[in-house]
Amino acid sequence: MAMPAHPPDTVSAYLAQLRRALKGAPAGLISDALADCEDHLNNEISQNPELSETQILASVVETYGTPEEIAEEYRDMESTISTPFPKAEPADERRFGFFNVVSDPRTYGALLYMLLSLATGIFYFTWVVTGLSLTIGFAVLIIGIPFALLFIASVRVLSYVEGRIVEALLGVRMPRRPPAEPSTDQGLWTKIKEAFSDVRTWSSLFYMLLMLPLGVTYFVMGVVGLALSLGVVGGSIYSLITGEAHIQIQDAPYLEHMLHTAPGLIVFALAGILLFFVVLHVARAVGWVHGKIAEGLLVRL
Amino acid sequence: MTEESQYTRKFRKELMAGLSSLVLLAVLARAGREMYGYEIAKAVKAEGEGGLIFKQGAIYPVLRSLNATGLLHSRVEASAFGPPRRYYDITDDGRKALSEWQYAWRDMREFVDDALKAGTVPAGVTPDGHAGAPA
Numbered sequence: 001m002a003m004p005a006h007p008p009d010t011v012s013a014y015l016a017q018l019r020r021a022l023k024g025a026p027a028g029l030i031s032d033a034l035a036d037c038e039d040h041l042n043n044e045i046s047q048n049p050e051l052s053e054t055q056i057l058a059s060v061v062e063t064y065g066t067p068e069e070i071a072e073e074y075r076d077m078e079s080t081i082s083t084p085f086p087k088a089e090p091a092d093e094r095r096f097g098f099f100n101v102v103s104d105p106r107t108y109g110a111l112l113y114m115l116l117s118l119a120t121g122i123f124y125f126t127w128v129v130t131g132l133s134l135t136i137g138f139a140v141l142i143i144g145i146p147f148a149l150l151f152i153a154s155v156r157v158l159s160y161v162e163g164r165i166v167e168a169l170l171g172v173r174m175p176r177r178p179p180a181e182p183s184t185d186q187g188l189w190t191k192i193k194e195a196f197s198d199v200r201t202w203s204s205l206f207y208m209l210l211m212l213p214l215g216v217t218y219f220v221m222g223v224v225g226l227a228l229s230l231g232v233v234g235g236s237i238y239s240l241i242t243g244e245a246h247i248q249i250q251d252a253p254y255l256e257h258m259l260h261t262a263p264g265l266i267v268f269a270l271a272g273i274l275l276f277f278v279v280l281h282v283a284r285a286v287g288w289v290h291g292k293i294a295e296g297l298l299v300r301l
Numbered sequence: 302m303t304e305e306s307q308y309t310r311k312f313r314k315e316l317m318a319g320l321s322s323l324v325l326l327a328v329l330a331r332a333g334r335e336m337y338g339y340e341i342a343k344a345v346k347a348e349g350e351g352g353l354i355f356k357q358g359a360i361y362p363v364l365r366s367l368n369a370t371g372l373l374h375s376r377v378e379a380s381a382f383g384p385p386r387r388y389y390d391i392t393d394d395g396r397k398a399l400s401e402w403q404y405a406w407r408d409m410r411e412f413v414d415d416a417l418k419a420g421t422v423p424a425g426v427t428p429d430g431h432a433g434a435p436a
Binding site for chain 1: 318338339342356357358359361362363365366386
């Protein structure tokens with residue numbers, strides 16, 4: 001607010017200033033604020049058809065507020081809104097240390113996301129590859145352009161849905177509104193140009209392609225991690241109770257030998273429990289990293 | 302509001318922080334139907350003596366936070382032109398909060414009025430600006 005910016009005289013200039021004023025805020029908050037603002041300005045324009053855009057913008061700065069004022073309101077409000085997961089308190093983190101991960105809801109959200117991402121990843125990948133191939137194939141036909149627009153619209157809706165999943169399971173703030181369509185009175189060519197010059201269209205496509213390898217990796221990590229750690233714990237305890245050896249490791253005779261003694265089995269069970277916590281930590285870390293990826297590629301600004 | 306000092310603006314802002322929620326709940330309760338953001342912004346008569354008390358842009362984040370705390374319910378509806386509209390409606394929790402907050406506000410207002418009447422008018426100056434009026 002140090003430099004009194006020259007007052008915006010078009011809707012897009014106003015939105016650009018608002019975006020600048022919100023720089024550094026969570027991407028989802030910025031997109032919410034821009035959507036609210038765009039909606040209000042559009043209403044203002046359609047309510048006053050006799051006024052020019054410049055005149056309306058001049059009065060909007062008085063009644064709606066300057067971009068800087070609006071940015072401040074959203075920042076203040078965001079700090080009081082409860083997010084899906086309460087922010088972890090650093091003090092707690094230290095008290096429980098390594099095992100604290102078991103009581104963190106984000107861990108289970110991330111674990112669920114890792115298992116789910118195989119299905120969503122395959123679906124997104126198939127959708128995008130099919131859509132892209134058909135779009136290129138249809139490009140020479142008369143239905144090529146409508147099909148391309150339809151495909152891009154579907155990708156935007158999918159990005160929004162993925163955003164909702166990411167926010168619910170990973171706790172990263174994502175847009176809370178469906179993607180806004182540009183105003184309908186624009187010509188077909190403007191729409192196409194807009195869609196193709198929008199970086200987010202391309203980054204969303206890239207995200208959906210990326211989701212196949214990521215989804216497979218997450219799923220394998222999750223399943224192998226859980227199966228191995230829980231299997232070792234369960235197997236060791238079962239062997240301890242029944243007195244029979246169930247775990248066989250053929251290439252390592254000394255390990256095999258350990259598994260026939262009670263202390264060896266107890267060590268194994270403890271190692272399995274430790275491994276389980278390591279898996280939980282890995283899941284939480286994957287969730288955090290993936291949240292960053294989704295925020296970077298999916299949020300339309 | 303152009304002549305107001307930085308302190309006064311900060312003071313107004315702090316006053317409005319809680320009251321804007323009360324005002325918005327009252328507007329939606331009185332309307333008795335769902336309304337969208339722009340409609341609510343127009344329904345809030347925010348004209349004060351020195352200009353606008355409350356910027357319309359500040360309504361939207363408050364609506365979002367009331368929605369997040371469950372005092373309002375919202376749904377999104379695609380509109381024929383422009384971006385989809387978010388409609389807000391007051392919930393039962395919101396009505397309960399409104400009736401409680403009304404009492405809190407009345408208590409507060411009386412308390413503040415009393416305090417202002419009792420103490421702060423400096424000796425010899427009435428609100429009309431006449432010097433030396435008899436008490």
